[in-house]
Amino acid sequence: MAVPEDWMGAPPQQPIDLHTDRPHAARVYDVLLGGKTNYPADREAAEKTLAALPNAGTIARQNRAFMHRAARYLAVEAGIGQFLDIGTGIPTSPNLHEIVQATVPQARVVYADNDPIVLAHSRALHTSHPQGRTAYIQADLGRPQEILGNHALRETLDLTRPVALTLIAVLHWLPADCDPYAVVRELLDELAPGSFLALTYVTGDFEPEALREVSENFEAKGSHVNARTRAEVLRFFDDLDVVDPGLTVVHRWRPDAVELGADAWSDADIPLYAGVGRKG
16 A cells, blocks of 8 residues: 555655664663663663663663653643654653643644654654644754754644753764754754753763763764763753753752652762753
8 A cells, every 4th residue: 555645744765774783872772771672783882881881771761750850840830832852762651742741631742863763663652642743753963954844843833932842861972073052052043932941961070981981882883972061061051041950960850759769879870961941
């Protein structure tokens, strides 16, 4: 049966090389979360990451827990009904749209990732609430205008109204020749006043040798990961009003009362910064 050209807003494309011979951020993250959508190169990278940073699995889980808390904050307290999630990763329920549509059923969410495997799973598993809408686009964070100009995004989100831009554990994967600050500025410039930025970013502030080893392991396989200091991560929030408690390690950003064990972890245990800021 022929597939309609506009199925899910995406025209037919030529077969894409999945690059399964080298690790991909979304698939390595899937390994650390205990998922099954990954390949030997991803599993090898995850094993080396765990050898250098034994808490990597905990870091991945706490990163996801932050996404849940931030999404609830943005939907419920900040009143945001539109979300652009770039670097969405392999779907793991509850996903961002499930979190926000549980309280704001009419919320609209666009997922973007550069891994076609992520796109395929998103189309199969990201099912919107009937009152809301979700869309999925294959796009590269390093080329913001391809994301912002995508017709599926434009049909789903109204960029004249506030949007929550979520960049969860993705910016540190950008290639070395890509300026992440310019990427974030370009995305935020297209969003209306009252929009929000929520991000997490890996840091070497606490375990520099371990993070250096992790970075070298990925570089050897053709992937890039770049840890930054707190001051460097805070630069992403220039000209934004940072939401309390400010930029902090991920497990200390508004932890839920029911979350057990967070107080037992030191900053060094989970070297990932998290923050949310509002565009004035």
